[in-house]
Amino acid sequence: MAKQYWLMKSEPDVYGWDNLVQDGSGIWDGVRNHSAKLNMQAMQVGDEALFYHSNIGKECVGIMKITEAAFPDPTAEEGSPWVVVRVEPGRALAHPVTLKAIKADPKLADMDLVRLSRLSVGRVTPDEWKHILKRSEQPEG
DNA sequence: GCCAACGTTGGC
DNA sequence: GCCAACGTTGGC
Numbered sequence: 001m002a003k004q005y006w007l008m009k010s011e012p013d014v015y016g017w018d019n020l021v022q023d024g025s026g027i028w029d030g031v032r033n034h035s036a037k038l039n040m041q042a043m044q045v046g047d048e049a050l051f052y053h054s055n056i057g058k059e060c061v062g063i064m065k066i067t068e069a070a071f072p073d074p075t076a077e078e079g080s081p082w083v084v085v086r087v088e089p090g091r092a093l094a095h096p097v098t099l100k101a102i103k104a105d106p107k108l109a110d111m112d113l114v115r116l117s118r119l120s121v122g123r124v125t126p127d128e129w130k131h132i133l134k135r136s137e138q139p140e141g
Numbered sequence: 142g143c144c145a146a147c148g149t150t151g152g153c
Numbered sequence: 154g155c156c157a158a159c160g161t162t163g164g165c
Binding site for chain 3 (some may be wrong): 033034116117118119
Binding site for chain 1 (some may be wrong): 150151
C-alpha cells in the first residue's frame with residue numbers, strides 16, 4: 001500500500017516533540033477513542049505522521065515515522081481494544097505550522113484536525129501533507 | 142432504542 | 154475560565 005500520512009496530537013507539557021527526540025523512540029499510548037484507534041490500526045511501518053502540540057503551541061512541530069504497526073496498549077486493561085504504534089522522530093519542521101495558519105488556508109481548512117478538533121489521531125491526505133511541509137519551510141507558514 | 146445528563150477534549 | 158463538540162452512561 002502507498003505510504004499514508006497522519007497527524008498525532010500530544011500536549012507538550014505531558015509529552016512533547018523534545019521528549020520524543022530525547023527518547024529516540026516511543027509508543028503512542030493512552031489513546032482512548034475509537035476513531036483514533038482505527039486510524040492507528042490502519043498505520044503501516046514507513047508511514048509518516050506530524051507531531052502536533054495541542055493546548056500549548058497549537059502547531060505542528062515535527063515529522064515522525066511509524067516503526068511498528070499497532071499492538072495492544074500496555075497501559076490499558078487486559079482485553080481492552082486499545083492499541084499503540086511505535087514511532088521515531090524523523091525531523092523537526094524548520095518552522096512550526098500553526099493551527100491558525102491551517103485554518104486560514106483553504107487547502108488545509110478541511111483537515112481532520114480542523115473538522116474533528118477532538119480527534120487525537122487523524123488522517124492527512126498526500127496533498128495536505130505536501131502543502132504543510134511547503135509552508136513549514138518559511139516563517140509564519 | 143431514545144435521550145438527557147455528564148465528563149472530556151481542546152480552542153479561544 | 155468558558156464553551157462547543159463529542160462520547161459515554163444510565164434511566165426509561
